[in-house]
Amino acid sequence: MPQQGRRRHVSITDVAAEAGVSITTVSHVLSGQRPVSAATTAKVRKVIAELGYEPNQLARGLRLQRTNTVALVVPDITNPFYPLIARGLQNMLGPAGVQVLVTSTDADPSVEDAAVQQMITRRVDGLAFAGYQADHRRVAAAAEVGIPVVLLGGLTPRPGIDVVSSDDVAGGEIAAKYLISRGYQRIAFITGVERVGSPANRVAGYRKALRDAGRPFSPSLVVREEISRDGGARAMARLLALRQAPDAVLCTNDVVAIGALDGAKARGLKVPGNVAVMGFDDIEFASLLTPALTTVSIRPLEQGEAVGRLLLERLDGSAPRQAQRILFDPAVVARESA
Amino acid sequence: MPQQGRRRHVSITDVAAEAGVSITTVSHVLSGQRPVSAATTAKVRKVIAELGYEPNQLARGLRLQRTNTVALVVPDITNPFYPLIARGLQNMLGPAGVQVLVTSTDADPSVEDAAVQQMITRRVDGLAFAGYQADHRRVAAAAEVGIPVVLLGGLTPRPGIDVVSSDDVAGGEIAAKYLISRGYQRIAFITGVERVGSPANRVAGYRKALRDAGRPFSPSLVVREEISRDGGARAMARLLALRQAPDAVLCTNDVVAIGALDGAKARGLKVPGNVAVMGFDDIEFASLLTPALTTVSIRPLEQGEAVGRLLLERLDGSAPRQAQRILFDPAVVARESA
Numbered sequence: 001m002p003q004q005g006r007r008r009h010v011s012i013t014d015v016a017a018e019a020g021v022s023i024t025t026v027s028h029v030l031s032g033q034r035p036v037s038a039a040t041t042a043k044v045r046k047v048i049a050e051l052g053y054e055p056n057q058l059a060r061g062l063r064l065q066r067t068n069t070v071a072l073v074v075p076d077i078t079n080p081f082y083p084l085i086a087r088g089l090q091n092m093l094g095p096a097g098v099q100v101l102v103t104s105t106d107a108d109p110s111v112e113d114a115a116v117q118q119m120i121t122r123r124v125d126g127l128a129f130a131g132y133q134a135d136h137r138r139v140a141a142a143a144e145v146g147i148p149v150v151l152l153g154g155l156t157p158r159p160g161i162d163v164v165s166s167d168d169v170a171g172g173e174i175a176a177k178y179l180i181s182r183g184y185q186r187i188a189f190i191t192g193v194e195r196v197g198s199p200a201n202r203v204a205g206y207r208k209a210l211r212d213a214g215r216p217f218s219p220s221l222v223v224r225e226e227i228s229r230d231g232g233a234r235a236m237a238r239l240l241a242l243r244q245a246p247d248a249v250l251c252t253n254d255v256v257a258i259g260a261l262d263g264a265k266a267r268g269l270k271v272p273g274n275v276a277v278m279g280f281d282d283i284e285f286a287s288l289l290t291p292a293l294t295t296v297s298i299r300p301l302e303q304g305e306a307v308g309r310l311l312l313e314r315l316d317g318s319a320p321r322q323a324q325r326i327l328f329d330p331a332v333v334a335r336e337s338a
Numbered sequence: 339m340p341q342q343g344r345r346r347h348v349s350i351t352d353v354a355a356e357a358g359v360s361i362t363t364v365s366h367v368l369s370g371q372r373p374v375s376a377a378t379t380a381k382v383r384k385v386i387a388e389l390g391y392e393p394n395q396l397a398r399g400l401r402l403q404r405t406n407t408v409a410l411v412v413p414d415i416t417n418p419f420y421p422l423i424a425r426g427l428q429n430m431l432g433p434a435g436v437q438v439l440v441t442s443t444d445a446d447p448s449v450e451d452a453a454v455q456q457m458i459t460r461r462v463d464g465l466a467f468a469g470y471q472a473d474h475r476r477v478a479a480a481a482e483v484g485i486p487v488v489l490l491g492g493l494t495p496r497p498g499i500d501v502v503s504s505d506d507v508a509g510g511e512i513a514a515k516y517l518i519s520r521g522y523q524r525i526a527f528i529t530g531v532e533r534v535g536s537p538a539n540r541v542a543g544y545r546k547a548l549r550d551a552g553r554p555f556s557p558s559l560v561v562r563e564e565i566s567r568d569g570g571a572r573a574m575a576r577l578l579a580l581r582q583a584p585d586a587v588l589c590t591n592d593v594v595a596i597g598a599l600d601g602a603k604a605r606g607l608k609v610p611g612n613v614a615v616m617g618f619d620d621i622e623f624a625s626l627l628t629p630a631l632t633t634v635s636i637r638p639l640e641q642g643e644a645v646g647r648l649l650l651e652r653l654d655g656s657a658p659r660q661a662q663r664i665l666f667d668p669a670v671v672a673r674e675s676a
Contacts, residue, residue, distance in 0.1 A: 067459075067460070068456070069456060069460070077415075077421040077424050077425065077440065078418070078421045078422060078424075078425050078622075080416070080418060080421075083415040083416040083418075083421060084416060086415050086416075086442065087415065087416050087442075090442060094449075099441055099452070099453060099456050100441060100442070101439040101440070101441055102415065102439070102440040102441065102442075103437055103438060103439055103440065104424065104425075104428060104438070104440075111432075114437070115437060118406070118407060118437050121405075122405070122407070122460055258626065284416075285623045285626065288596065288623065288626070288627050288628075289626055289628075290626075290627075290628040
């Protein structure tokens with residue numbers, strides 16, 4: 001049967017591109033639930049009319065026409081924490097015939113937005129999103145076109161956006177309490193440059209523990225750096241160069257902690273003899289380091305499985321209507337480095 | 339503009355599903371270049387006529403209508419080797435605005451086939467495929483619909499299928515030669531269960547090195563196990579239970595080598611004092627183990643970048659017509675474990 005002259009399906013992405021705005025802006029114009037300038041609204045409505053875009057058709061298509069794929073957006077695929085999340089998702093979704101597509105963003109908000117927009121265009125059946133600054137704005141566009149979304153990170157759920165996370169404030173608190181109980185006096189924290197999301201919540205927990213123990217908080221002991229092994233090494237170098245250097249260093253994740261170990265080694269210092277180092281995540285390799293890394297387990301594999309279970313429930317309609325939150329309790333894993 | 343009554347685009351996947359055959363079989367019927375039974379051919383042609391499928395339209399669409407996504411299919415996303423391949427791909431493709439979608443298959447051929455078929459349906463602009471048994475058959479369906487394909491693994495290129503790999507035979511050979519030069523007498527090899535692909539080629543190189551050194555080859559010293567940390571531990575247990583146990587063990591990758599270290603530790607043996615262990619890949623964590631892992635570097639990041647470069651050249655038409663092969667020389671990285 002000839003298909004000549006058949007018009008290509010017009011998507012929300014086409015509207016956004018033609019109007020020169022983001023998909024999120026188009027969604028806002030359509031939903032009317034968030035403010036958009038009159039000029040932008042007029043431009044978007046004009047493009048919608050010209051292209052013959054039908055918003056409801058897209059949402060219907062998403063529900064009726066399964067692609068059997070789910071997207072996982074992560075900040076850094078080379079951090080072994082995220083492959084474990086992917087593994088957990090796949091444990092749940094694989095047997096249901098759903099493929100997991102992973103994409104890595106370097107935690108760059110513009111790359112994150114582009115990744116989510118791509119996934120909307122590709123009509124994934126579900127979206128799991130992890131960023132250092134887990135932010136509803138990053139996934140709002142997907143939720144608004146009806147794609148079930150799970151946000152990995154420490155935030156409250158919103159309509160259409162479920163949340164799976166560890167309790168990051170509690171994690172920072174138990175880690176700092178553990179170091180205090182071990183007798184460390186000047187406890188530093190290597191964190192990311194942004195002041196939101198999991199890293200910031202862990203710092204908040206650390207400050208709470210210091211406060212509860214009657215310890216002073218010293219801003220110079222909180223170092224903000226790129227979240228990477230190199231970033232950890234640079235931050236450690238800065239801390240060790242302080243006139244009053246720390247005797248223990250909490251790191252926002254295990255990869256950063258490995259960098260901190262590099263930094264201590266570069267100065268000829270012994271861990272934990274001269275300075276203690278403690279991480280977060282409990283990646284598989286944490287136990288294989290020398291010294292074996294003391295860290296906080298937040299059970300990535302189980303978090304990934306929880307995400308997969310939530311998405312399956314959203315897809316088969318068995319989930320409750322309201323957005324869900326699944327919280328994993330963090331636990332100190334005592335080893336040799338602190 | 340109403341779009342009611344618009345027929346959904348008929349894809350090769352629809353034809354395959356309706357006819358109850360694989361996409362590859364449909365491609366073969368269309369291309370006529372490989373034998374398909376008369377009954378199957380008749381069934382596929384009937385479905386093509388009924389659904390009004392237009393094969394050329396698909397190939398044309400793939401070229402004209404870029405999705406700006408490239409797929410990377412890997413056997414195990416939790417093996418840090420593959421995230422480095424992904425990182426390398428992204429280093430090249432990210433700046434060109436192309437997103438990398440990673441999917442993990444557990445090296446199960448049926449999952450691999452399903453992943454490739456999904457990627458064809460999703461109209462990726464390019465496909466990079468890594469499996470323990472890199473096999474042209476796994477990617478033939480993508481190549482036949484005109485998607486540029488790069489196979490990671492030790493095989494020869496074919497029309498439409500470029501190859502990026504390390505020289506695995508040479509890798510096995512230099513690894514075994516290194517152990518022989520260090521004075522080890524009974525050198526074992528822990529490999530995968532399949533007798534094709536990179537693992538098999540490494541074993542072939544190991545046998546060549548033994549032969550060149552006038553050493554006997556003992557089949558009982560080649561253990562075939564699942565390619566994983568647990569598999570490495572099980573294989574090591576079997577080797578150490580032999581009446582004549584090995585004094586050195588080559589492992590098909592570093593993750594398996596970590597399992598072999600587990601196995602030695604479980605028997606209370608010192609590495610390398612009681613038994614030497616050597617891996618392949620040189621993942622980042624190899625240098626952080628105790629003892630630091632002696633291994634063979636095959637430069638995953640650079641391999642990933644080479645894959646990305648090849649795909650970009652295919653996409654912008656600057657690549658030569660014939661299929662390319664880029665071969666990375668392996669190199670022994672001498673550390674403590676052997």
